[in-house]
Amino acid sequence: MEGMKVYNLKLGMWVFLLSEVMFFSSLIGAYIILRFAHPEQWAEPNHVLNVPLTGFNTFMLICSSVTMVKAFAAIEHGDQAGLRKWLIATIILGAAFVGIQVYEYIKLAGHGFVPVAASYAAEGGPLYGTTFYTMTGFHGAHVTIGVLALIFTAVKAFRGKYSATDYGGVEIMGLYWHFVDLVWIILFTIVYLI
Amino acid sequence: MSTVPIEVGHPSVQHWAEPGHADDRSFLRKYVFSTDHKVIGCQFLFMSLFFLLVGGALAMFIRWQLGWPGTPVPGGAFLGEAKAPGGIILPEFYNSLVTMHGTFMIFFAIMPLLVGVFGNWLIPLHVGAADMAFPRLNMASFWTAVPAGLIMLASFFVTGGASAAGWTSYAPLSAVPEYSGVYMGQKLWCISLIVLGFASLMGAVNYITTIVNMRAPGMTWMRLPLPIWALFITAILVLLAIPVLTGALIMLLFDQTIGTTFFLPPDGGQPLMWQHLFWYFGHPEVYILILPAMGIASEVLSNGSRKPIFGYRFMVYAIVAIAFLGWIVWGHHMFQSGMNPYLGATFMTSTMIIAVPSAIKVFNWLGTLYRGNIHFHTPMLNAIAFVAMFVIGGLSGVFMASTPVDIYIHDTYFIVAHIHYVLFGGSLFAIFAGIYFWYPKFFGRMMNPVLGKIHFVLTFVFYNLVFFPMHNLGLDGMMRRIYDPNQYEFLQPLQPMNTLISVSALLLGAAQLIFMFNFLWSLRRGKKAPSNPWNANSLEWTLPSPPPHGNFATMPTVYRGPYEYSSPGRDVDYWPQSEPPDGRRGGGREGVRA
Numbered sequence: 001m002e003g004m005k006v007y008n009l010k011l012g013m014w015v016f017l018l019s020e021v022m023f024f025s026s027l028i029g030a031y032i033i034l035r036f037a038h039p040e041q042w043a044e045p046n047h048v049l050n051v052p053l054t055g056f057n058t059f060m061l062i063c064s065s066v067t068m069v070k071a072f073a074a075i076e077h078g079d080q081a082g083l084r085k086w087l088i089a090t091i092i093l094g095a096a097f098v099g100i101q102v103y104e105y106i107k108l109a110g111h112g113f114v115p116v117a118a119s120y121a122a123e124g125g126p127l128y129g130t131t132f133y134t135m136t137g138f139h140g141a142h143v144t145i146g147v148l149a150l151i152f153t154a155v156k157a158f159r160g161k162y163s164a165t166d167y168g169g170v171e172i173m174g175l176y177w178h179f180v181d182l183v184w185i186i187l188f189t190i191v192y193l194i
Numbered sequence: 195m196s197t198v199p200i201e202v203g204h205p206s207v208q209h210w211a212e213p214g215h216a217d218d219r220s221f222l223r224k225y226v227f228s229t230d231h232k233v234i235g236c237q238f239l240f241m242s243l244f245f246l247l248v249g250g251a252l253a254m255f256i257r258w259q260l261g262w263p264g265t266p267v268p269g270g271a272f273l274g275e276a277k278a279p280g281g282i283i284l285p286e287f288y289n290s291l292v293t294m295h296g297t298f299m300i301f302f303a304i305m306p307l308l309v310g311v312f313g314n315w316l317i318p319l320h321v322g323a324a325d326m327a328f329p330r331l332n333m334a335s336f337w338t339a340v341p342a343g344l345i346m347l348a349s350f351f352v353t354g355g356a357s358a359a360g361w362t363s364y365a366p367l368s369a370v371p372e373y374s375g376v377y378m379g380q381k382l383w384c385i386s387l388i389v390l391g392f393a394s395l396m397g398a399v400n401y402i403t404t405i406v407n408m409r410a411p412g413m414t415w416m417r418l419p420l421p422i423w424a425l426f427i428t429a430i431l432v433l434l435a436i437p438v439l440t441g442a443l444i445m446l447l448f449d450q451t452i453g454t455t456f457f458l459p460p461d462g463g464q465p466l467m468w469q470h471l472f473w474y475f476g477h478p479e480v481y482i483l484i485l486p487a488m489g490i491a492s493e494v495l496s497n498g499s500r501k502p503i504f505g506y507r508f509m510v511y512a513i514v515a516i517a518f519l520g521w522i523v524w525g526h527h528m529f530q531s532g533m534n535p536y537l538g539a540t541f542m543t544s545t546m547i548i549a550v551p552s553a554i555k556v557f558n559w560l561g562t563l564y565r566g567n568i569h570f571h572t573p574m575l576n577a578i579a580f581v582a583m584f585v586i587g588g589l590s591g592v593f594m595a596s597t598p599v600d601i602y603i604h605d606t607y608f609i610v611a612h613i614h615y616v617l618f619g620g621s622l623f624a625i626f627a628g629i630y631f632w633y634p635k636f637f638g639r640m641m642n643p644v645l646g647k648i649h650f651v652l653t654f655v656f657y658n659l660v661f662f663p664m665h666n667l668g669l670d671g672m673m674r675r676i677y678d679p680n681q682y683e684f685l686q687p688l689q690p691m692n693t694l695i696s697v698s699a700l701l702l703g704a705a706q707l708i709f710m711f712n713f714l715w716s717l718r719r720g721k722k723a724p725s726n727p728w729n730a731n732s733l734e735w736t737l738p739s740p741p742p743h744g745n746f747a748t749m750p751t752v753y754r755g756p757y758e759y760s761s762p763g764r765d766v767d768y769w770p771q772s773e774p775p776d777g778r779r780g781g782g783r784e785g786v787r788a
Binding site: 016023029030033034116125127130 | 327328331395398399400402403406407408409410411412413414433434435436437438440441442444445448452453454455456458461462463464467470471474
């Protein structure tokens with residue numbers, strides 16, 4: 001058969017991730033345009049946001065990418081126990097990331113930093129809240145979907161559905177997870193650092 | 195991971211149907227929740243023809259109001275007192291009509307007809323595969339598109355009516371309900387298109403994977419039939435453009451519902467940003483709506499001329515060039531929006547460059563026809579009409595791309611004439627060509643050729659009577675989306691032309707009933723279709739009509755390109771792609787129909 005030396009599922013995931021790039025580009029592009037148009041509506045990030053806590057959260061998400069790689073490396077060698085162990089670790093780290101983000105949202109909303117323009121009461125202006133919650137919120141939704149997909153993958157792993165010759169499901173899970181991680185590194189930089 | 199052999203992970207090995215193996219799927223699995231690409235293609239066909247009918251009906255209301263302003267629509271009582279008291283269309287409802295006509299036609303009729311129907315029908319058969327790469331994802335794609343359409347339809351019946359901000363939904367008109375008087379309808383509009391975006395995305399992932407990875411042995415890139423090249427590039431456009439629309443729609447929906455301020459000026463939002471995001475999607479969308487039509491026309495023109503397509507490689511390169519240029523021209527929709535005028539010159543130049551690959555395609559089609567042994571069957575007539583109408587629409591596009599001209603004609607009926615020359619005269623004629631051409635393959639019956647020709651002639655004549663005078667209306671200053679042009683003294687002399695257009699439009703609509711009748715009648719009563727009624731070369735014509743579940747009995751091998759017509763030294767004027775050079779019958783030539 002003519003074709004690339006990549007199996008369908010993996011090619012499909014790469015193609016899907018390309019569209020995800022475009023989706024996040026539209027949100028990030030809107031953020032950049034609005035911030036350049038109205039710099040006065042933004043504040044020093046550490047005046048409003050909890051940068052150290054989110055920094056720690058970022059570290060955790062990067063660690064979860066490492067555990068995901070470990071899970072993939074394990075099943076590549078047929079190591080079922082290693083696959084399960086590292087998948088569980090990835091799930092815990094991913095869920096913790098979402099948990100901390102929700103905690104941060106609640107804290108921020110308490111200080112008047114909200115997405116609703118009419119009731120915005122923090123430093124800066126309503127565009128700050130509008131863009132912050134939309135971008136981090138859609139990333140958070142992607143992590144949440146990722147955690148659910150990881151749980152699905154883990155259930156299959158515990159049933160022994162993967163092997164050294166059939167690990168496509170783990171590999172594409174990893175691709176998605178690394179992508180979500182990468183998006184967060186960009187978002188963290190433009191939202192929390194500059 | 196380049197060392198991973200192809201079998202590892204998820205096996206991409208195809209399951210070929212065993213000859214004589216009875217199809218034991220239940221009715222629900224076979225016709226409703228089917229994973230068979232051919233059935234899904236037919237499902238998309240019925241869905242989008244339904245929405246074509248809805249969009250067409252809305253156009254009839256629009257034309258009634260413009261032809262006979264302020265008079266009751268015949269039988270308009272059912273519209274209700276809120277929309278049309280005494281059958282007279284209210285201005286607010288007219289805005290909804292214009293918006294929803296565009297929305298249904300673009301998103302729920304032409305786009306699924308081209309991408310959903312022909313993508314599903316043709317891709318696996320043309321590349322020589324048993325089905326799509328992800329059949330279940332394919333099924334999910336259709337069953338996501340259906341609720342999206344139902345949500346859009348439902349918006350007519352909520353308080354405040356359907357969206358009235360135009361199919362482009364410019365903010366802040368679309369973001370503030372008080373401006374348009376539409377509340378729930380505008381939100382449903384956003385939600386429906388977000389849902390439809392998922393359906394398109396699933397389709398695009400499937401198409402790209404299938405075309406890249408599942409081509410039969412010998413089906414090299416330069417032996418792919420042109421519809422597949424067009425659909426491949428279109429799928430890439432869908433993949434990359436639709437998420438941008440989704441992002442913009444989500445921001446708009448948030449502005450409407452939770453009170454964010456992306457597009458609302460009082461708090462620093464940027465209305466112009468909506469236009470940039472929308473047209474960054476919107477211009478590639480234009481090519482999503484025309485590239486597959488070009489592919490279909492190429493296939494039919496070569497077949498009907500009994501000649502190889504002229505300049506196959508350049509046809510491919512032109513598709514790629516058009517798609518690439520399509521990404522850097524979106525600003526030509528915004529010359530009058532207040533964006534930086536220097537940008538206008540840039541977008542004018544890039545837009546005019548698109549005329550080059552488009553002209554390559556047109557001259558190649560003419561080169562294909564030149565000295566051909568032309569068979570004027572119904573698909574061929576429609577394909578020839580496609581070329582002619584596309585030239586008119588394409589040329590008026592060059593007018594509008596020129597910024598000084600656009601200052602004069604922007605937002606007039608000239609624009610309306612242009613879009614209909616490419617979308618109706620272009621896309622829809624190619625769709626008719628495609629349906630007449632492949633109907634026998636998928637329904638096992640021929641459509642009636644006499645009715646087909648009557649339908650073609652009436653459509654062609656009335657279509658031109660409707661849309662050609664619109665150029666003049668635009669040059670005389672009639673604004674698009676205007677409810678009653680007679681409110682301006684300088685537009686009052688245009689009323690006779692508007693009435694002529696409306697009469698023609700009603701007749702154009704009526705002519706489509708012939709197509710409807712032919713389509714439905716032929717399903718049961720049409721002449722039984724042979725496996726290759728058009729003496730065509732591509733792989734699907736080696737199979738019985740309709741092809742069985744699983745398509746090919748054995749994996750076909752491809753020996754040549756799809757346009758080897760009238761080759762010297764052969765006793766027939768066609769040469770199937772899978773026929774071995776020495777004349778032996780190749781694998782996959784005989785289907786498994788018991």
